[in-house]
Amino acid sequence: MASSVTDRFLRYVVIDTQSDASSPSQPSTEKQKNLGHLLVEELLEIGVSDAHLDEHGYVYGTIPSNSPKNTIPVICFCAHMDTAPDFSGTNVKPQIVRNYQGGDIKLPGDPRQVIRVAEHPVLKDLIGHDIVTSDGTTLLGADDKAGIAEIMTAAEFLIKNPDIKHGAIRILFTPDEEIGRGVEKVDLKKLGADFGYTLDGETAGTIEDETFSADGVEIVIKGVAMHPGFAYGKMENAIRIAGAIIDRLPKNMAPETTQGREGFIHPTGVSGVMEKAKLSFIIRDFTEDGLKQKEALLETITKDVLKAYPGSSHTFTVKEQYRNMKVVLDQHPEIVDYAEEAIRRAGMEPVRGSIRGGTDGSRLSFMGLPCPNIFAGGHAFHSPIEFVSSQDMEKAVKTIVELAKLWEERA
Template identity: 85%
Template structure:
């Protein structure tokens, strides 16, 4: 009897795979390889003989083509093994609310944690579903172990149903996606895929072909330090300068006041002493122009604040992070068209979406592997309220199988 997608998911979430931005190694935490080793074993068990874990913690594997056609594009299915550093991923105790009948879900390990319908209206579409949650003391890891479980269940289905025609399918499980390094060491030549799909989205039926474009900005302030007893008319306190810059940020351009296609400027770290201070920002927008104008605005604020401190100076460094994958995907419309058709065949109404964030797919697209993002079914990512429906994970498995079939039919 093949393992259900939920059985797989429950097996994967109890393995702690949290990544660590403070670590410079790849993977950033060795424990990510524990899941990688299990996945390789399971792939071997279903007949995927070339599955292996490389030194960077990536899992590569191939479902061989069974099509008589030799022109079927090679498709990559990708998901990430790490969970976010934002909330503990150790000691995950998954719970299943079977045949959910509506209403708020109180989590047993911490009764103050409640998944409220008012905050998560998608629950109204899950009446009768089996919903997997945590006990409220950790995150669940549906981001992105739901995606992994779905790819694994689809791989098993395709391997055991040779009558379903498909081209070569390459599987890639990555490390460190949550800290922005997910594809740093991917060997695209070895992967050998033409097009790809990450399974790292939310609501069932969603296909996303657009991400934020993203930069980081580092602002270093050099103040004027002097003994406070003799500071009159001389001291320029770098901490106060940094505070003034943060205070001047536009209120309507923050993550907490923007939605849809609006970008933002977001301070993520500040440190300092009287003499010098450092500010770190992330800047997000869906267009290059929007990104550039927000960075120009930020530098204008810094300059304006510094006018009041004539003895002080600053440096302003922009670091490219990732770009909107739509620029690449628009040149290959069939990637999204085939996914839309697969979602329809799997019994859902397809919804096109934009991601207020990035995925491994946005970076892969610019590295030469055009990659859209499919739903994995999880919700409330990076928090103890994270949940996923078993039925939605099954829909994702069906979508993958239909997608494999469509690429073969249309080749």
């Protein structure tokens, strides 16, 4: 099984599937469909007869129930096909460090890229594992092609072993998760699931039932343009105003200075000319109140800065992105409890965690499909030092199989 899931993973990561937040289309990049077409072909080959790719880039498929029980809930297993725009995903060259024996891992394509034990202590738990990395010039794509490979391998295993009884299982692979649009056009009626599990987490054994709540903020500054030779006492440079707002942000409220359950205000883009500038932010917190407080603080900073520029004005626009899925999952505790039991059956001690980010499950939960997040085994996502253990991917496959068995047993 470890060999099978790794072989699949290696096939998938070399396909460039980066999403693009600036694109208005769905999917945001057509190249994501290249992986979608391959996945449909493979699903059809293993016996998922209804597998298909729709016009929006979603892959759907069904493993029918093989149990005489008719009260088994329909489970969805979900992973996303796109990789993050944060670092290049073009021309990925995966390598395998077989039977890892400890120490830092130097990546051959860029000597500056080293996976250091001091920065990634989880490596101490991976002695003897086969560790897959990129060559250091691109990200690897374990986020979330590891999850895809695990779902595909589990699907094949269940189909080839009909003595393992399970209910109906829906498979969903999504585009554009990394840019927050992963489930915007998913057809939940067609999916027909009662609840789901995303395979998009990190350390083996982890089940996550809580995410950040998230908003985006856009501030547009309208300054006063003037010829620089005649600007004294008249020009109000929108670029300088934007810089002043960024400079006033609390240093202890940034992604690089927060951890655990602390939220942040994070500038993600700035552009403009003398007359007009635009600032983009993401705001994150585990509570709705914390989110609103940070947004109020950002607007107060903006207004305070603009007091020194009486001829200038601004707009402040908040766009909801996703909300903490724990609000929904706490109403369905058995979904997480069964995942913990499946992790135990797969040979691990479950660890319940919170995500300093979001998943497709965040949005799906509030759309009516409660959906916690299970580990996929990857680490150092969105970076050239991303890595994943073959053995941890195998553990995720076993967890999926045990979950399918568990829901059938207890129906």
